[in-house]
Each structure stands twice: as C-alpha cells, then as structure tokens.
Amino acid sequence: METIRWEDGFPYILDQTELPVREVIQRIDTVERMVEAIQKLRVRGAPLIGISAAYGLALSARLHRTDPDFAERVSADAKRLAASRPTAVNLFWAIDRCMREILDTHASAGADEAARRALALAEEMKQEDLLINRRLGEFGAGLIEDGDGILTHCNAGALATAGYGTALGVIRAAHEAGKRVHVYADETRPLLQGARLTCWELLRDGIPVTLQADSMAGVLMAQGRIQKVVVGADRIAANGDTANKIGTYSVAVLAKAHGIPFYIAAPVSTIDAKIREGREIPIEFRDMQEMRAFQGIPSAPEGIDAFNPAFDVTPASLIAGIITEKGVFRFPYDFSGL
Numbered sequence: 162m163e164t165i166r167w168e169d170g171f172p173y174i175l176d177q178t179e180l181p182v183r184e185v186i187q188r189i190d191t192v193e194r195m196v197e198a199i200q201k202l203r204v205r206g207a208p209l210i211g212i213s214a215a216y217g218l219a220l221s222a223r224l225h226r227t228d229p230d231f232a233e234r235v236s237a238d239a240k241r242l243a244a245s246r247p248t249a250v251n252l253f254w255a256i257d258r259c260m261r262e263i264l265d266t267h268a269s270a271g272a273d274e275a276a277r278r279a280l281a282l283a284e285e286m287k288q289e290d291l292l293i294n295r296r297l298g299e300f301g302a303g304l305i306e307d308g309d310g311i312l313t314h315c316n317a318g319a320l321a322t323a324g325y326g327t328a329l330g331v332i333r334a335a336h337e338a339g340k341r342v343h344v345y346a347d348e349t350r351p352l353l354q355g356a357r358l359t360c361w362e363l364l365r366d367g368i369p370v371t372l373q374a375d376s377m378a379g380v381l382m383a384q385g386r387i388q389k390v391v392v393g394a395d396r397i398a399a400n401g402d403t404a405n406k407i408g409t410y411s412v413a414v415l416a417k418a419h420g421i422p423f424y425i426a427a428p429v430s431t432i433d434a435k436i437r438e439g440r441e442i443p444i445e446f447r448d449m450q451e452m453r454a455f456q457g458i459p460s461a462p463e464g465i466d467a468f469n470p471a472f473d474v475t476p477a478s479l480i481a482g483i484i485t486e487k488g489v490f491r492f493p494y495d496f497s498g499l
C-alpha cells in the first residue's frame with residue numbers, strides 16, 4: 162500500500178478520510194490542495210505529514226520554475242505548508258531540509274535544477290523513512306515476547322509513514338520474526354484512526370487485531386490481556402516528554418497503574434531538541450464539529466461546546482522506552498549524542 166507517490170509531475174495521495182470504506186487516490190495539483198489534504202487528515206501521521214510537505218515543495222518548485230520570483234514563490238508555499246498543522250515536528254524538519262536544498266541549488270544552478278533536486282529529495286526522504294521504520298522495527302521487536310497482547314492508540318502504521326510504520330512497524334517486525342502477537346487497537350475518538358486505519362492495515366497483513374473503544378483499555382489491562390503498549394509520537398521534547406494523539410496520556414497512566422511497559426516508537430526526526438519539556442509543545446486544537454458529529458451524522462446536541470485537542474503530552478516518567486532507528490532510549494532521556 163502506497164500512502165503517497167509522484168507521477169507525471171504531480172503527487173498522488175491515498176485519501177485516508179475515505180478508509181476503510183473506499184480506497185481513493187487523489188491527484189494533488191496545487192500546493193493549496195496539499196495544505197488542505199494535511200489539514201483535513203487525508204494524509205496524516207507525523208512522518209507522512211513531513212513527506213507530504215516535501216512533495217508539496219517539489220510541486221511548488223516545478224510549477225514556479227519559469228517564474229522570475231522563483232525563490233519568493235516557493236518560500237511563500239513553504240510558509241503555507243508550515244501553517245497547516247502545528248504539532249508534528251516532522252513537518253518543520255522536512256520543510257527546513259527541502260528549503261535549504263531548493264534555495265542553495267537555485268542560487269548555484271538555477272530553478273530547473275532546483276525543481277529537479279526538490280523532487281529527488283522528496284523521493285529520497287520517502288525511501289529513507291521506509292528504511293528507518295524497518296530499523297526501528299527491529300530494535301522494537303526485541304522488546305516484544307511471544308504471546309504478547311499489545312495495545313496501540315491511533316494509527317502509527319504504514320498509513321502514517323512512507324510504509325511499514327513506527328509503532329505498527331515494531332509489531333510487524335515481531336510478527337515477521339515469528340512471535341505470536343495480538344494487537345488491541347483503541348478506536349481513537351474523535352476521528353477513529355485506530356478503528357478505521359490501524360484495524361484496516363493489520364487485517365490486510367493478517368496480524369491478529371481486536372478493536373475496542375478508548376474507554377475499554379483499563380479493563381483489558383486489568384484482565385491481564387495487555388503485556389505492552391506501543392504508540393507513535395508527533396513531537397518528543399529533549400527530556401523525553403512526548404506529544405501523541407489525544408488519549409495517549411490516559412493510556413500511559415493506565416499502563417503505569419497496571420505495571421505494563423509503555424513504549425514510544427518514532428524516528429529521531431520526531432525529537433525536537435529545541436523544546437526542553439512537554440508543556441512547550443504546541444498542541445493543535447481542531448474544529449468542535451469533529452466532536453459533535455461523525456461524517457455528517459450528529460452525535461451530540463447541535464452547537465454544544467466541545468473540547469477538542471488533537472494531541473496530549475505523556476510525561477517522560479511514564480515512558481519505559483523510546484524506540485528509534487538509533488536504538489532504544491531509556492528514562493532519564495538524553496538525546497544529546499544524536
């Protein structure tokens with residue numbers, strides 16, 4: 162399954178808002194449409210948001226390559242993409258990396274070459290992400306035992322990345338190594354990434370999975386069905402505090418209460434060394450309408466006040482390990498050697 166690809170001058174995305182009902186591929190023909198796709202969660206998950214922005218800049222460079230104001234036009238598009246969603250640091254990491262390449266190449270070799278390099282870099286970042294997830298998966302699989310029940314929240318799978326996944330990459334690697342694992346997928350209110358996406362991709366791979374409402378995680382733990390929790394991350398502070406999908410913090414507290422190890426799986430590009438602790442991480446608040454209705458069907462009184470942060474922060478002290486492509490980090494977290 163490919164979450165994003167480039168063909169005949171344009172990026173094409175698998176529209177994740179349509180899953181699991183339909184597999185719809187959408188051509189992105191303007192940077193505005195890429196911004197919309199990121200905001201509406203047609204493409205989502207921290208690594209994939211970064212890769213989508215890289216393809217968005219490759220498109221911008223291609224569309225503006227004959228414009229005398231090339232650098233200004235592409236820089237304006239970079240600003241638009243950067244304003245799409247605030248929490249996943251991979252977005253800003255990818256935009257910075259691409260813009261350095263585009264502006265340096267433009268200055269030394271012109272706009273055509275800058276557009277060519279922008280696309281080559283987006284393709285390279287996609288391939289790199291796949292390799293990172295495989296590597297991270299191998300490290301993580303070492304923590305999983307035969308017979309484990311593993312709870313995950315949201316979707317940190319192939320759909321959230323260029324492929325294979327981070328948290329689900331760990332689970333896939335354990336499964337491929339012959340360990341019998343059973344995944345318990347939180348449905349992940351309000352947008353149901355767990356129910357719609359995690360269950361969909363695990364079923365396709367033949368990995369045993371059970372769906373539960375978010376409020377059922379505690380009873381599963383109390384019944385002894387969960388031996389590990391593995392989730393992804395949108396931004397990790399220098400002290401290890403981690404922002405991930407809303408509800409992750411509650412799962413971490415529950416895991417602590419039941420003595421279950423709670424792991425984060427993420428590439429090192431998700432670590433933001435400039436941010437010292439979790440409370441400095443910008444948290445996205447989304448439209449209240451997402452809480453009042455699902456896919457247009459009302460689920461609450463019209464106009465009700467609603468609280469709708471997209472992410473929460475899990476304190477480092479609740480995290481048993483942070484699994485990256487460079488190895489597993491343990492509390493107290495120190496990423497200064499990276």
Ligand code: MRU
Pocket residue numbers: 202205206207208249314315316317318321322326327328354392393394395405406407471
């Ligand atoms: O709002 P989303 O669906 O983009 O949120 C995604 C998550 O919170 C993921 O767990 C995180 O980005 C890690 S994806 C490998």
